[in-house]
Amino acid sequence: MSLLLQILLAFGTLSLLAIGGANAVLPEMHRLVVEVHGWMDDATFSQLFALAQAAPGPNILAASVMGWHVAGPSGMAMATIGMLLPAATLAFAMQGLTHRLRGNAWLKPAQFGLVPLAVGLIAGSGVIMAQAAGTNLLSFVIIAASTVFVWRTKYSPLWVLAGGGALGLLLL
Amino acid sequence: MSAPSNRALFLAYLQIGLTGFGGVNAWARHMLVEKRGWLTEQEYAETLGIGQVLPGPNALNTAIGVGVRFGGAMGAMACALGLLAGPMLLLAGIAALYDAYGQLPLVRATLTGIAAAAAGMVLGTAIKMGVKLRPTLPLLAVGLAALALALLRAPLPFVVLGLAPFGLIAAWWAMQPRPGRR
Numbered sequence A: 001m002s003l004l005l006q007i008l009l010a011f012g013t014l015s016l017l018a019i020g021g022a023n024a025v026l027p028e029m030h031r032l033v034v035e036v037h038g039w040m041d042d043a044t045f046s047q048l049f050a051l052a053q054a055a056p057g058p059n060i061l062a063a064s065v066m067g068w069h070v071a072g073p074s075g076m077a078m079a080t081i082g083m084l085l086p087a088a089t090l091a092f093a094m095q096g097l098t099h100r101l102r103g104n105a106w107l108k109p110a111q112f113g114l115v116p117l118a119v120g121l122i123a124g125s126g127v128i129m130a131q132a133a134g135t136n137l138l139s140f141v142i143i144a145a146s147t148v149f150v151w152r153t154k155y156s157p158l159w160v161l162a163g164g165g166a167l168g169l170l171l172l
Numbered sequence B: 001m002s003a004p005s006n007r008a009l010f011l012a013y014l015q016i017g018l019t020g021f022g023g024v025n026a027w028a029r030h031m032l033v034e035k036r037g038w039l040t041e042q043e044y045a046e047t048l049g050i051g052q053v054l055p056g057p058n059a060l061n062t063a064i065g066v067g068v069r070f071g072g073a074m075g076a077m078a079c080a081l082g083l084l085a086g087p088m089l090l091l092a093g094i095a096a097l098y099d100a101y102g103q104l105p106l107v108r109a110t111l112t113g114i115a116a117a118a119a120g121m122v123l124g125t126a127i128k129m130g131v132k133l134r135p136t137l138p139l140l141a142v143g144l145a146a147l148a149l150a151l152l153r154a155p156l157p158f159v160v161l162g163l164a165p166f167g168l169i170a171a172w173w174a175m176q177p178r179p180g181r182r
Helices: A003-015 A022-036 A042-054 A059-101 A107-133 A137-152 A158-171 B006-019 B024-035 B041-053 B058-101 B105-133 B137-151 B156-174
Strands: none
Touching: A003 A022, A003 A059, A022 A042, A022 A059, A022 A107, A022 B105, A022 B156, A042 A059, A042 A107, A042 A158, A042 B058, A042 B105, A059 B058, A107 A137, A107 B041, A107 B105, A107 B137, A107 B156, A137 A158, A137 B105, A158 B105, B006 B024, B006 B058, B024 B041, B024 B058, B041 B058, B137 B156
16 A cells, blocks of 8 residues: 555544544554554654644644655645545534534533543543653653643743743753 | 625635634634624634534634535635645645754754653643543543543544443533532
């Protein structure tokens, strides 16, 4: 199977599972990209994800950056189409339906019941990212400080990314 | 107020996509509700709520919802492409730079720091969401099961399909009015 097709399929299987956005599918993305296909190592994976976090736009576009890293511009196109098209098609198809569903007794539990699942998956992503990024003492200090900052304050997370980059540049 | 044209939708979402550092939804609300007045607060909240139940980035789902509302399929395309065009171009540039310079020691050190900060950011987000949720015991169990399965590297389709019914039942149960509560 050609590489581009593999990229399309790998990210395509993630698309409909991304409840709550990119963070929830991160463990699966890591499993596919690093462990199953061996397209990149741990460090590259966490750096590419961090770059996508720092840039504007939905975080799910981390898939696009990874696609580029594996196979250039056409890899980026395949990863993006795979990641976005199935979910976007579903969202489009559901629009007429959801207007009728409004106020339906099951919509609220559906919204509410998927949240803990998404939070659990996001927590899993955090741990896996920390395992990949925690290479020395300083990186663990940055991870801990950034966790507390994002948890306890309302400032934009971009400050954390900028601070982490500056510390890395100066001290690593 | 007359419905916005597809061109106006595209341009509005182009701006949302490019200014949407650290979460697009706050910017989308500001643009659609406050600046352009295309949607009321309530209408935006409903469209976003539906976007959050559906899989995929909720900013994109919401953009599709807004587009369909004003311009049907073409409107949805206009909003989706507008939202993605800016970030995609920028990310292509970033990816090319990473491939060219990513291995330089200073770049690598900076990126390692950013990656560590991003890991903390994801952890902090999970804690913040979990605390705000104040889950009942069954909902907490669903969350912890998802965390455990993610760490065991269980394939995600099984995790989502296996746990979603329990999440729905737990949520439905938590929402039943019961004498003696609250």
